[in-house]
Amino acid sequence: MKVALTVWENRISPLFDCARTLLIVDITDQTETGRCFEPFHCESPSSRAAKLSDLKVQVLICGAVSDLFANMIETSGIRIIPFVAGAVDEVIDAYLMGAISSSKFKMPGCGTARDNGYRKEN
Amino acid sequence: MKKDKLYQIPDHVTDVILESVSDGVFTVDHEWRITSFNHAAEEITGVPRDKALGKNCWSVFRSNMCEIDCALRRTMKEGKRFVDTSAYIVNNKKQRIPVVVSTSLLKDESGMVLGGVETFRDMSLVEDLRRELDARYQVGDMVSRSPSMHRIFTILPQVAQSDSTVLIQGETGTGKELLSRAIHELSPRRGKPFIAINCGAFPDTLLESELFGYKAGAFTNATKDKPGHFAAAEGGTILLDEIGDLSAAFQVRLLRVLQERTFQPLGGTKSIKANVRVIASANKNLADMVKRGTFRQDLFYRINVVRLDLPPLRERKEDIPMLVKHFIAKLNRLRGRSVAGIGRKALALLLSHDYPGNIRELENSIEHAFVLCPEGQIEPHCLPDNLRALVSRPTTNAKIDVALQSVEVQVILDALKRNTFNRLEAAHDLGIHKSTLFRKIKMLGIELPKIDGRSKRKRAH
Known part of the structure; x- marks a missing residue:
């Protein structure tokens, strides 16, 4: 299985929409078997989705992503794990161990139900 | 209190001010960790203050500048303020929010740099207002700023409500069908069908069966009844496109239908009542055709109840930039592309052409550019050859x-x-x-x- 991560300075890129580098990780039986970097300079939602499809990516781990991009990628049959933050190796380990949804790897305000709905006090 | 003594503002007042402003404000230390985060910043980003404090600014702010050209990073590096940089952020609901960002250094009383401060303003309302302003120049899928088109836009709601027969005249590609659709959508018939048929595309007998339908046995292979377009458009609107191409014989048949508001399917014996609004369109001047004797005068007066004349694009070139923007947005949406706009030189080329094919030709040119320039800006090399040739060989028709x-x-x-x-x-x-x-x-x-x-x-x- 191929998992793609949008990366920047050895961490998850803050915003998928304009991320410029993909890290493709090959995973077999919950173990990493290889990884490579891919330039990700295309800009449009469809070209980004097409690039991920061409690379046979099944899961995308990224930071924030706008709904236009997210919809286009999900329509291509790729599962998105959005709003992830942290160092690349730690994120990959957490994914392999099934702990990616831990609040440690969630962007601030994007993890729990409370986080997802910031409410005005007044 | 002496008059010359300045009133000392207590420290907590600064916090009160920061909490009351509508601009988001946050500060960072040298490690890019957020050290303060005001109420407006919470609202705009959707991140509660307690979740933001101590976190890296990029994981909270999530803007398109963070990775590529961070204004705060430039400020910290160059020691300079940056004012009103346009950007967008993505909030925790995956919504893009347009913002303008200003950055400056955060210093203590001795001038030592403590970190940086970033203020950002939510421009969503401004963007919405801009879109609303643009909507003033838009009816249905038609956009225009030209006075001639504005006259049409102004009367269109009344025309649509009236249920009268409308004649739309204009050269090919000027948007006759779009205008018909706009009339239908603004009319009380909007929930019912809109059917368009090109009268010039069929010979008489075929057009008759297409418009009015036929009964089983009307002709060989007519094994069962087939309703025509008039029946399909029941309660709605029918557009008879290129009505000037009708034969003299068919003009008589159509006149009878418009007069009596009934039609008879081919091979049928009973007349069927038609509750259909008729819009006719022509790319020829029907009045001239009447003078020449090629179009029936009685049919002309029957359809010429309300007449709308669509000007050719060469007479409203001021619309080209707006139309180009409209087509780029439309094609971006349809094709999932992100073409940013059009370069000045490419736009100049588009403006110097006379468009015999009118708006359809302009739209095709933009579609051509989308094939060659899927991203970035449309430049001259993306445009069709006939337009690029204008650079070295200005046409005699050009202004x-x-x-x-x-x-x-x-x-x-x-x-x-x-x-x-x-x-x-x-x-x-x-x-x-x-x-x-x-x-x-x-x-x-x-x-x-x-x-x-x-x-x-x-x-x-």
């Missing part, structure tokens, strides 16, 4: 000032190239003063390479 400018650009560029882009020598070559050349370069928007010819000349000496 005189546009044609002259085009020639002027070419002459100046040729002189600059002959003189290895040395502006002074090029000016001598052209027999004009160098400041005149500079003025023309600026006015005509001629883009020059970074080399200016002087450095090369010095080396040669």
Whole structure:
């Protein structure tokens, strides 16, 4: 299985929409078997989705992503794990161990139900 | 209290002010960790203050600048303020929010840099208002700022509500079908079908069966009843496109239908009542056809109840930039592309063309550009060949000032190239003063390479 991560300075890129580098990780039986970097300079939602499809990516781990991009990628049959933050190796380990949804790897305000709905006090 | 003594503002007042402003404000330390985060910042980003404090600014702010060209990073590096940089952020609901960002250094009383401060303003409302303003120039899928089109837009709601027969005249590609659809959508019939049929595309017998349908046994292979377009449009609107192409015989048949509001399917014996609003369109001047005797006068007066004349694109070129923007947005949406816009030179080329195919031709040119330039800006090389040819060969039909400018650009560029882009020598070559050349370069928007010819000349000496 191929998992793609949008990366920047050895961490998850803050915003998928304009991320410029993909890290493709090959995973077999919950173990990493290889990884490579891919330039990700295309800009449009469809070209980004097409690039991920061409690379046979099944899961995308990224930071924030706008709904236009997210919809286009999900329509291509790729599962998105959005709003992830942290160092690349730690994120990959957490994914392999099934702990990616831990609040440690969630962007601030994007993890729990409370986080997802910031409410005005007044 | 003495008059000359300044009133000392207590420290907590600054916090009160920060909490009351509508601009988001946050500060970071040298490690890019957020050290303060005001109420507006919480609202705009959707991140509660307690979740933001101590976190890296990029994981909270999530803007398109963070990775590529962070304004705060530039401020910290260069020690300079940056004001009103346009950007967007993505909030925790995956919504893009347009913002303008200003950044500056955060210093203590002794001038020591403590970190940076970033203020950002939510521009969503401004964007919405801009869109609403644009909507004033838009009816249905038609956009225009030209006075002639505005007259049509102004009366369109009344025309739509009236249920009268409408005649739309205009050259091919001027948007007759779009206008018909807009009338239908603004009319009380909007929930019912809108059917368009090109009368010029069928021979009489086929057109009759297409419009009115046929009964089983009406002709060979007519094994069962087939309703026509008039029946399909029941309660709605039918557009009879290119009505000027109807044969004389069919004009009589159509006249009877419009007069009696009933029709008879081919092979049928009973008349069927038609509750259909008729819109007719023509790319020829029907009044002239009546004078020439090629179109029935009685049919003309039957359909010419409300007449709307769509001007050709060459008579409303001021609409081209707006139409181009509209088509780019439409194609971006349809194709999932992100073409940013059109370059100045490419737009100049589009403006210098006369568009015999009108708006459809312009739309096709933009679609052509989408094939060749899927991203970034549309530049001249993305446009169809016939438009690019205008650079070197201005058409005789082009407006005189546009044609002259085009020639002027070419002459100046040729002189600059002959003189290895040395502006002074090029000016001598052209027999004009160098400041005149500079003025023309600026006015005509001629883009020059970074080399200016002087450095090369010095080396040669």
